[in-house]
Each structure stands twice: as C-alpha cells, then as structure tokens.
Amino acid sequence: MSIKNIIFDFGGVVMDWNPRYFFKDHFNDDEKMEHFLKNIATDEWNAEQDRGRTLAEGTEIQVAKHPEWEKEIRAYYDNWTTMLKSDIPHNVEVLRKLEHSKYELFGLTNWSAETFPYALENYDFFNIFEGKIVVSGTEKLIKPDPAIWEVLLERYQIKAEESVFIDDNAKNIEVAKSLGFICIHIKEDTDLEKEMRDLGIQF
Structure with a gap:
C-alpha cells in the first residue's frame, strides 16, 4: 500500500x-x-x-x-x-521539503495545551501542518495510549497502514507499529531524510 x-x-x-x-x-x-x-x-x-x-x-x-x-x-x-531551546534544524529542513509534496502532514504531540501555543507562535514551520495537529493536553489523552492515535485516524479519516509515524520515544514507536503505522524511530544519529527515502517517500 x-x-x-x-x-x-x-x-x-x-x-x-x-x-x-x-x-x-x-x-x-x-x-x-x-x-x-x-x-x-x-x-x-x-x-x-x-x-x-x-x-x-x-x-x-x-x-x-x-x-x-x-x-x-x-x-x-x-x-x-x-x-524550549530551539528547533532541530536538520529535521525541520526535512519537514520544509515535504511542504509542497503529495503527502498530507500531521502532528501528534504530547504537549500541554497551555504551553503549546507559545511554540505555535514562535516557530513558523508549525504552519506547514495547516492546523492538522493532535495535542495531548487538548484531547486529555497521551501517547503511548493507543486512543490518541485513534483520534488522529478518525478526525482526519486516514489509515494507519498508509501513514508514516515519526517519534523519538521507543514505547510510542512500539504502540504505533502495533496499530499498523509505518514507523521511523528518531535517535541521535538518525538521518531522517535518508530513512524517508528508504521508505520510498519522494521529496
């Protein structure tokens, strides 16, 4: 698929x-x-x-x-x-390259509903998601509870098996895989663009 x-x-x-x-x-x-x-x-x-x-x-x-x-x-x-020191430039660069690609981009974050607006206001790349962001503090659900992925899937009518999920937390990756997502686990030395290209993602 x-x-x-x-x-x-x-x-x-x-x-x-x-x-x-x-x-x-x-x-x-x-x-x-x-x-x-x-x-x-x-x-x-x-x-x-x-x-x-x-x-x-x-x-x-x-x-x-x-x-x-x-x-x-x-x-x-x-x-x-x-x-909140800064963005992570090499990964943000990958996100920016995807802005005008054929893929739909989403955010799924464990973040307080009170502090997330600060990030939104101060880092313009969040605009790339066009509001398609599920925030744990707003939903009163938190990764790795599978229910928060279900919110994303149902709200935007997307399928796990057609979706790549990127996270730095091993437990979140484990749960996402069990739900059928294709996953990229971010570690210190992960080359995100290479991992994506290896999955056949086109920039």
Whole structure:
C-alpha cells in the first residue's frame, strides 16, 4: 500500500526541549539538578500536564508533596520557554521539503495545551501542518495510549497502514507499529531524510 500521510511527533523530533536548559544554571550543581528531575519534577509528573491537568494544579500538587523544593517546582513552568531551546534544524529542513509534496502532514504531540501555543507562535514551520495537529493536553489523552492515535485516524479519516509515524520515544514507536503505522524511530544519529527515502517517500 502506498504512503499518503506523514505524522510528526514534535519534542525530540523538530523541537529541542529539555528542563536542563533552565535548571543547569539555576542549580549550578549537576548532581542536585538530576536528583530534582528524577525525584521531584519527574517526567511522570510533567506528563500529567501534557495529559490535560493545568500547570497551576500540577504545580500545587507537587509543592504540597515536596514543600522544601517549592521554589524550584514553581520555577519549572515559569521558565518553561527557556527549556524550549530551539528547533532541530536538520529535521525541520526535512519537514520544509515535504511542504509542497503529495503527502498530507500531521502532528501528534504530547504537549500541554497551555504551553503549546507559545511554540505555535514562535516557530513558523508549525504552519506547514495547516492546523492538522493532535495535542495531548487538548484531547486529555497521551501517547503511548493507543486512543490518541485513534483520534488522529478518525478526525482526519486516514489509515494507519498508509501513514508514516515519526517519534523519538521507543514505547510510542512500539504502540504505533502495533496499530499498523509505518514507523521511523528518531535517535541521535538518525538521518531522517535518508530513512524517508528508504521508505520510498519522494521529496
């Protein structure tokens, strides 16, 4: 079956986001920073905001659990834009090359509904998707829950087996494959354009 659709995850694929970009200078102590990110402001905690919990609620929950880290916890979302360092140029370039191709382009991202508008406003390449973006925080669903892929498939009337899904998270890739998507797993040394050409995608 021929490929008709290309679906991009955003963080780690076209956007370079990492809380360390802010907390490195804030702590000036890598060990303390890693302890904070591993035990206090964890990925699991941040994921709940991506799932639709408000930033304010998430912050208060964590402050109540770890009052001794209140300052750092409150700093997390106050400095979120510093954590969004930049785009990932070589992958954005591939996306731009696809803008006028025969493929339909979509976004499927785990991202808070409150912070995603900042990225939309500040990085013009998001316009390439023409609004065809499924955001976890808006849907109250989060990858790797298969239900969020179902939202994408149903909303845009597309088929998994005609779609390439690109993500940097191994678990998301695993689930997408089980749903019938053709997948590209982004790692540090992935040449996205080559991977696409290998699948027969034409630029």
